[in-house]
Amino acid sequence: MALFFAMCLDAWLGEPRWLWSQVAHPAVMMGRAVGWLDQRFNTRDSRLEGLIAFAALVIGAGLLGWALALLPGRWIDLLIGAVLLAQKSLVEHVKAVQEGLRSSLDDGRRAVAMIVSRDTGQMDESDVARSAIESAAENFSDGVIAPAFWFLIGGLPALLIYKITNTADSMIGYRTPRHEKFGWAAARFDDLLNWIPARVTAVIIGLACPGARLAPVRRDxxxxxxxxAGWPEAAMAYGLQIALSGPRRYGGVMTDYAFVNADGKRDLGADDIAAAIRVLWISWGMALTLVVAIGLVGRVVMTVFSLW
Incomplete structure (x- = not known):
């Protein structure tokens, strides 16, 4: 039941600034490790060098998780699980965009620039709201459901392996001249580790939104x-009956991505972000209930086997 309490602690406390202003957050330490390997070994954007560097990260994270799991008591599982989940911080970042947009378009742009990598300077109100909602859906999968899934499957070793992989993908997993080959292993392994959680997230969001249907979500x-990422975004789009994704600008260049739920509402605003936040909390509650159910089933199964 460590995961249950970790999810509750994360939802209650989030990431207290007083703590992380004094010590480095584990995600920051992971980022430093990825950055050091990138600077030290990425000399010619080699796929082999990238694979070796990434393998070192994964092995190191797994061994660290294994060592921590050996400590007496379950408090370490609970604390690390809570730290590496991101429900409350995700909601806070998305809500900041909602509040910023209610204040002014410029405030909304500044807030959304904190959570997306696309250009924000020329966004209109709908662009800002759409970006925030997309980030909410995608990061609910990456920051809540996926780490919870791997924690449930393999404890701290699996959780730390997932988080270091996700961190590496966010830093070196892009197809840029520097990381096209070096970040290949991190990007592909991140895709693999998120394959099941992304689809589970889509189902959970779909259950939280009566308007969502599996067939169009799968298609879009x-x-x-x-x-x-398309799975949670499509579920959110159909659940709220809005259009997500679509054209956006990166590095001054407009990319013509297709809309998800193209027939949905495109004129979005702060109220639509608020609706997405409600979906995040309902979905979180459903995920917590699922964790409890899995725990109870596990206990029943163990009891039955012990009787044999």
Missing amino acids: AKLHRSPN
């Missing part, structure tokens, strides 16, 4: 440039 998820 394939329109997304990512093999996984």
